[in-house]
Structure formats: C-alpha cells, structure tokens
Amino acid sequence: MKKKEIQMSRMWKYFIDATAEIIEEEGVESVTIRKVADKAGYNSATIYNYFTEISHLIFFASMKFLKNYTSDLGEYMKKGKDPLEKYLLSWECFCKHSFQHPDIFHALFIMDLGDHPEKLIEDYYKIYPNDLINIPEELKSILFERNMSKRSRSVLEAVEKEGFIKEENIDSISELTVLIWYGMFTNILNNRMNYDFEEAAKITMNYISEMVLHANVFDFQKNISVQQQ
Structure with a gap:
C-alpha cells in the first residue's frame, strides 16, 4: 500500500x-x-x-456493527439441509438482527447513499479486511451487495436449481420477501407497532415462509399479467 x-x-x-x-x-x-x-x-x-456527506460516514460506522450478523449468518445457513432451508434461515437471521437494531440496518440498507453504494461496501472492507475473516466464500457475494432484492435473488437461484421453485417465479418471490420484511421493518422503525424484536422477527418469518413454501401453488407471472390488464 x-x-x-x-x-x-x-x-x-x-x-x-x-x-x-x-x-x-x-x-x-x-x-x-x-x-x-x-x-x-x-x-x-x-x-x-x-x-462527501455525513450519510457515508454513518454507513461506514454502521458496518462496524454488522459483524454479529455476518458471523451469525454463516451459522444459521449451516443448519439448512437444502437450498430452500438455507434461504429461509438466511432471512430468519436477517430479521432477527435487523429488528433488534433497526437504526443500524436502516443506515445500511435503506438510507439514501447516492450513486454506487456497493462501492462504499468495497471501500469499507479494504479498510477493515479482518471483518471478512471466517466468512464462507459463498456468503461474501451477498455481503458485497446492498440491494435487498439482489441479495435475496442470489440465494433463490440455488433454490430454483434444486427444483424447489420455478425459474419464472424467482423475481416475484424475491420482491415479495423483501416487501414483507420492509413492511414490518418500517412499522418497527417508526414505532407503529409494539412488538419486541423477537416477536416482529417471528411474525415476519411466518409470512415469508408461507409465501415461499407455497410459491409453486401460485402462478405469479399469470397473476401479475391479469392484474395489469
């Protein structure tokens, strides 16, 4: 250097x-x-x-509080017997930590950071490379992606390859899981609900699990086309 x-x-x-x-x-x-x-x-x-702006400084500082989540994520996904279980466990871990620390996760995943927020993640890990120690290679691609839908989709692609969901439903499932989380997260962040973080995580995971496990029962693409007519 x-x-x-x-x-x-x-x-x-x-x-x-x-x-x-x-x-x-x-x-x-x-x-x-x-x-x-x-x-x-x-x-x-x-x-x-x-x-260039204080939001970037807050983002970098908030990344320092992400280590407990990243450590937990690997342990959660180890418990999954197949890609579908791993996907649901990854969301369970994310819900647990995001609802426990909503201000931190808002700064990391929702706050407006301007253009190219992924570059900020790269810059952070250049300064704090030790934060990546003991992180499995398969999870590093997720950690370097800030967009929630893209994070979700990258794991769902493995679920589709094993035949648990249809390829044409990947984007819809990805968007719906993010919207379910975002709805509860916004309510918790703005004090619109009195759930503690464990209860909020449990309720959110119930909705996500029901939607994902029944994904192939519903033809998302067909339903979307009908609604747009």
Whole structure:
C-alpha cells in the first residue's frame, strides 16, 4: 500500500471509529459532523476531505456493527439441509438482527447513499479486511451487495436449481420477501407497532415462509399479467 493510501486509510479509521462511538453512546440520530470532528480531534472541514456527506460516514460506522450478523449468518445457513432451508434461515437471521437494531440496518440498507453504494461496501472492507475473516466464500457475494432484492435473488437461484421453485417465479418471490420484511421493518422503525424484536422477527418469518413454501401453488407471472390488464 502506498504512503498516501496508508494515510487516507488511517484518517478514515479515525472518523469512522469516532462515529461508531457516537452511535454506540447516543444513537444514529445523534451523529453530526461537529460531534465526529470533536471526538476524532480534528475540525469539521477536515472530514469533508475524506467523506462527501455525513450519510457515508454513518454507513461506514454502521458496518462496524454488522459483524454479529455476518458471523451469525454463516451459522444459521449451516443448519439448512437444502437450498430452500438455507434461504429461509438466511432471512430468519436477517430479521432477527435487523429488528433488534433497526437504526443500524436502516443506515445500511435503506438510507439514501447516492450513486454506487456497493462501492462504499468495497471501500469499507479494504479498510477493515479482518471483518471478512471466517466468512464462507459463498456468503461474501451477498455481503458485497446492498440491494435487498439482489441479495435475496442470489440465494433463490440455488433454490430454483434444486427444483424447489420455478425459474419464472424467482423475481416475484424475491420482491415479495423483501416487501414483507420492509413492511414490518418500517412499522418497527417508526414505532407503529409494539412488538419486541423477537416477536416482529417471528411474525415476519411466518409470512415469508408461507409465501415461499407455497410459491409453486401460485402462478405469479399469470397473476401479475391479469392484474395489469
């Protein structure tokens, strides 16, 4: 690594670690450029030499809290006997962690980050490569994808190859699972429901499981065509 890259990486870590401390102590909503600068020991203007907007800083800091999820994900999917079980277990793990830490997962998967958010994920793992240690190769492609539908679809393709669902239903199932999660997640994030995170995860997984397990009973493409007429 060149001297300039080392210096930049060091500065990024100062600001990301400072932001992570604020999130841990006060919550995501309390993060401001001034607070980050004060905690890191620099002035606010210096931050903008490394981060174009505060949402990127929050995103990078939130990635530091994703390690428990990524570690859990591998263990969850090991319990699956086939690709369909692995798909449902991956969602179970995601629901558990996202409902337990909604502010973090909002910053990671929903907050507007501008163009090319996947580049931010690549940049993060360049700075913190140790976060990828012990992550199975088959899961790394998921971790580098921020788009929820694409994450879901990549696992569903293995489910289709084993004959559990029809190829023409992959996109519909992927979209529906994300919409089910997003509906509950939005309600929890905005305090519209009084479920604790375990109850919210259980209810969401019931809906997802029912929809996926009965996917071949319904002809999604046919139903969509009828609705569009």
